[in-house]
Amino acid sequence: MAKKEEDVKLLGFWASPFSGRVKMALKLKGVSYEYLEQDIVDKSALLLELNPVFKKVPVLVHEGKILAESHLILEYIDQTWKNNPILPQDPYEKAMARFWAKFVDEQVGPVCFKSVAKPDKGIEVAIEEGQELITFLEKELTGKDFFGGKTIGFLDLVAGSMIPFCIARGWEGMGINMIPEEKFPELNRWIKNLSDIEIVRECIPHREKQIEHMMKVAERIKLA
Amino acid sequence: MADEVILLDLWASMFGMRTRIALAEKKIKYHYREQDIENKSSLLLEMNPVHKKIPVLIHNGKPVCESLIQVEYIDETWPRENPLLPSDPYQRAHAKFWGDFIDKKVNVTARKIWATKGEEKEASKELIEILKTLEAELGEKHYFGGETFGYVDIALIGFYSWFGVYDKFGNMSIESECSKLVAWAKRCLQRESVAKALPESEKVTAFIYQCLGLE
Numbered sequence: 358m359a360k361k362e363e364d365v366k367l368l369g370f371w372a373s374p375f376s377g378r379v380k381m382a383l384k385l386k387g388v389s390y391e392y393l394e395q396d397i398v399d400k401s402a403l404l405l406e407l408n409p410v411f412k413k414v415p416v417l418v419h420e421g422k423i424l425a426e427s428h429l430i431l432e433y434i435d436q437t438w439k440n441n442p443i444l445p446q447d448p449y450e451k452a453m454a455r456f457w458a459k460f461v462d463e464q465v466g467p468v469c470f471k472s473v474a475k476p477d478k479g480i481e482v483a484i485e486e487g488q489e490l491i492t493f494l495e496k497e498l499t500g501k502d503f504f505g506g507k508t509i510g511f512l513d514l515v516a517g518s519m520i521p522f523c524i525a526r527g528w529e530g531m532g533i534n535m536i537p538e539e540k541f542p543e544l545n546r547w548i549k550n551l552s553d554i555e556i557v558r559e560c561i562p563h564r565e566k567q568i569e570h571m572m573k574v575a576e577r578i579k580l581a
Numbered sequence: 582m583a584d585e586v587i588l589l590d591l592w593a594s595m596f597g598m599r600t601r602i603a604l605a606e607k608k609i610k611y612h613y614r615e616q617d618i619e620n621k622s623s624l625l626l627e628m629n630p631v632h633k634k635i636p637v638l639i640h641n642g643k644p645v646c647e648s649l650i651q652v653e654y655i656d657e658t659w660p661r662e663n664p665l666l667p668s669d670p671y672q673r674a675h676a677k678f679w680g681d682f683i684d685k686k687v688n689v690t691a692r693k694i695w696a697t698k699g700e701e702k703e704a705s706k707e708l709i710e711i712l713k714t715l716e717a718e719l720g721e722k723h724y725f726g727g728e729t730f731g732y733v734d735i736a737l738i739g740f741y742s743w744f745g746v747y748d749k750f751g752n753m754s755i756e757s758e759c760s761k762l763v764a765w766a767k768r769c770l771q772r773e774s775v776a777k778a779l780p781e782s783e784k785v786t787a788f789i790y791q792c793l794g795l796e
Contacts, residue, residue, distance in 0.1 A: 410682060410714070422671045426681055429674045436670035448657035452645045459647060460631060493631055 365390035366418040368404055370397050372562050372570045374466075374518035375427040376415040380560040381514050382431050386438040428458055431511060444511045457497060457504070458515040465490050465516075470524040473533060474575035480533075487535055491544065498543040502550055509554060513547075521548045522561040527571035586611035587639040589625050591618060593788050595688070595739030596648040597636040598778045602735050603655040605774035606663045649680050652735055666732045676726060679718060680736040686711045687740055695750040695789055705751030709758050716762045723768065734769055738779070741766040745782035746789050 367383065367390050369376030383390055395404050395414050407416045408425045417424045419437070424430050435443040444451050469487035476483035494516065497504060504512035525548075528535045538545045551557050562570075586604070588611050590597035604611055616625055616635050628637045628644035638645045638654070645654050656665040667673050690711060693704035715737065719725055725733035744755045744763075756763045769775045 424671070424674050424678075426678055429677050429681070432677075433670050433674045436673070448654055449640070449643055449645070451657065452650050452654040455650050455653070456645070456647055459650070 364420055366393060367391070368393045368395050368407065368414050368416040368418075370395050370414045372523075372567060373397075373414055374523040375413075377522065377560055377562065378427055378514040378518035379415045379417060379430050379434070381518065381556055382434045382443060384556040384560060385441050385443065385509075386434060387440065388434070388438055428455070428462075428515070431514060435511075441508075442510075443505075443514065445505070454504070454511045457494070457512050460490075460493070461512075461516045461519050465494070466519050466524060469520075469535060470527050470571075470575075471578055473528070473531065473535070474578040475581070484533065484535060488540070491536060491541065495541050495543050498547050503547065509551070509557070513551065517551050517557060518561070520544075521551065522557075523567070523571070526564065526567045527575060530568045530572040531575060584609070585639075585641055587614060588612070589614050589616050589622075589628065589637040589639070590635050591616055592780055593742075593785055594635060595743060598739035598742070599648040599735050600636045600638055600651045600655070601778040602738070602774045603652045603665060605777060606665060606730075606735075607655055607659045608662055609655070609659060649677075649684060649732075649736060652732060653677075656732075664729075664731075665735065667726065676732045679715075679725065679733045683715070683733070683736045683740075687737070691740065691743065691747055694747050695793075701751050705747070705753050708747060708751070709753070709755070712755065712759045712762055716759050719761065719765055724765070730769065730772060734765075738766060738769045738775055741769075742779045742782055742785050745786045749786060750789075 365383070365388055367376070367379060369379065369392065371394060380392075393403070395401060397414060400412060404414065404416065405412055407418065407423050408414075411425060413425070415425075415427055415430060417430045417433070419433075424433050431443060444454060465487075468490055472483045473480070473487060497512075503509045504516065509517070525535070536544055561567075586609055588597070588600060588604070590601070590613060592615060601613075614624075616622060618635065621633060625635065625637060626633055628639055629635075629646045632646060634646075636648055636651065638651045640654075640658070645651050652665060666676055687708070690704050690707045693700045694708065695701075697704070722728075724730050725737075741763075744766075748754055770779065
């Protein structure tokens with residue numbers, strides 16, 4: 358356990374799902390930390406110094422060690438603080454969690470938000486393509502309370518921060534019904550389960566502010 | 582129970598090479614099944630329905646997709662022989678960071694050199710910059726992880742067999758711009774696992790010429 362708050366620092370951005378999931382992980386482990394909100398447009402000298410390669414949040418600093426890339430930060434947190442495990446022990450289960458987490462960030466995020474904000478092939482096609490991807494996650498959830506089983510795990514933190522509490526708010530702002538209950542009963546149930554968890558609720562951005570933010574992001578995408 | 586390991590792959594894939602090297606480093610016996618990516622097999626589509634891509638590692642009937650995820654899986658499943666990742670959490674994160682960097686940057690840029698028309702010059706410049714960043718990370722070390730061959734070396738080395746393609750289409754010489762990196766690659770090729778996994782540069786170049794319908 359970290360002895361002083363200053364041992365752990367997190368550079369993040371309030372609306373970023375990548376920062377959000379790290380906050381959830383630290384809270385899950387009961388780790389105290391100093392949070393440093395970043396301006397992601399006018400980047401601080403500190404951010405550029407700590408993450409010169411990608412210049413992005415989140416960045417975790419622990420006892421002088423600097424870590425970037427949210428999935429790697431989550432794994433580091435899991436290996437450093439052993440209570441409330443985030444990743445499963447079994448190598449195959451771990452590989453699956455990593456695979457789906459990559460899928461969420463690299464496919465679901467971009468396709469289900471960017472392509473919907475700027476639908477080159479029309480909005481119906483964009484929604485259809487998005488739903489095709491989300492169906493894979495729906496299947497993964499079948500019969501489970503969470504992706505991690507009975508309790509939240511790595512994929513819940515990644516998908517939770519990205520889907521219901523980030524891009525879904527964008528869908529709400531755009532008036533898009535991407536994951537209707539009839540088509541995605543498991544996912545909707547999972548979102549309700551997640552919303553009941555204190556550490557999740559405490560680490561997600563304010564709903565109305567997030568919707569406003571996502572609409573601004575959507576505008577930028579349209580103009581690009 | 583004996584392990585059954587199958588690898589669905591394509592000989593020229595720098596991603597498949599990673600998995601082949603990792604299996605060889607661990608001395609794991611496996612069945613190699615060359616895939617036709619123009620005419621995808623039902624097994625490939627069944628084992629990787631999400632991306633429909635190689636490589637796919639099938640261990641006792643269960644598929645693992647994505648080459649770096651496969652390398653880590655191999656390391657965790659057969660931990661005793663030749664560890665590929667450090668056990669220290671920070672060192673581990675550091676290695677995976679660079680693996681991730683390679684995945685995000687190298688192929689996306691390198692592909693533009695031979696697969697597009699008109700973007701080669703800019704893409705070549707960008708690739709050299711990316712390789713120089715990797716060269717700086719390597720520094721004076723023998724391998725990316727220090728004295729032992731590991732994850733980051735495995736992540737990058739397959740691309741070396743494609744340097745001939747990038748040089749030809751990009752009208753450049755990677756060796757003259759990144760001599761330390763090429764020296765590292767030649768060191769890696771001294772390892773049996775790497776020598777067996779990497780095809781000859783000329784063969785890859787001929788393959789690309791064939792794909793593009795060039796003489």
